[in-house]
Amino acid sequence: MGKAFLPCVEAIPFEDLTGTATYEGYTAWGVALHVLYHKWAAINLAGGKAPAYNYEEADWPKLPAKPDKVAWTSLVEDLKVMQKAWLAALGAFPMSRWDESIPAWGCTVGQVMDCIALHDLYHAAMIRNMGLKSLKSK
Numbered sequence: 001m002g003k004a005f006l007p008c009v010e011a012i013p014f015e016d017l018t019g020t021a022t023y024e025g026y027t028a029w030g031v032a033l034h035v036l037y038h039k040w041a042a043i044n045l046a047g048g049k050a051p052a053y054n055y056e057e058a059d060w061p062k063l064p065a066k067p068d069k070v071a072w073t074s075l076v077e078d079l080k081v082m083q084k085a086w087l088a089a090l091g092a093f094p095m096s097r098w099d100e101s102i103p104a105w106g107c108t109v110g111q112v113m114d115c116i117a118l119h120d121l122y123h124a125a126m127i128r129n130m131g132l133k134s135l136k137s138k
Contacts, residue, residue: 005035005120006079008127013134018067022130031123032075033061039082042116045102045109048089051081086116 009032017029033055043050055061064071090113098110105112128135 005124006076006083008124009079010076011135012127012132014069014072016132016134017072018063019132022132024130026126026130027063028127028130028132029063029067029072029075030060031127032079033063034059035120035123036075036079036082037061038116038119039086042112043082043085043089045112046089046093047097048085048092050089051078051085054078090117 009028012028018027020027037053037055037058040050040053093113098108098113100109101107102109102112
């Protein structure tokens with residue numbers, strides 16, 4: 001589903017990325033950071049080789065202090081690299097771990113794998129429904 005998410009965020013004009021005048025008050029940039037964080041966490045949970053993660057380790061990481069075009073380009077590239085690493089981790093994931101319990105999360109490893117597989121698509125739809133002017137006609 002990363003292939004659906006990446007074109008979605010890449011289609012947003014830079015000036016719309018940090019706007020909070022959205023239906024739920026989220027920013028498109030914030031959603032992109034959220035997606036990156038969860039994919040990174042899932043790669044680590046699956047036992048894959050996660051790329052460097054240089055952002056706040058939180059469900060909704062803070063936007064950079066200077067959200068400029070350089071920072072955005074870097075985030076988009078990180079999303080692409082993380083997607084490749086996720087696919088590799090998923091391909092090598094041992095099904096023997098599917099029912100392994102994660103008590104702190106109240107679920108199993110397999111349930112996390114299921115959720116992350118659809119996470120990007122969910123957030124692509126979220127962005128499309130945020131009410132950004134640049135996406136209303138598309």
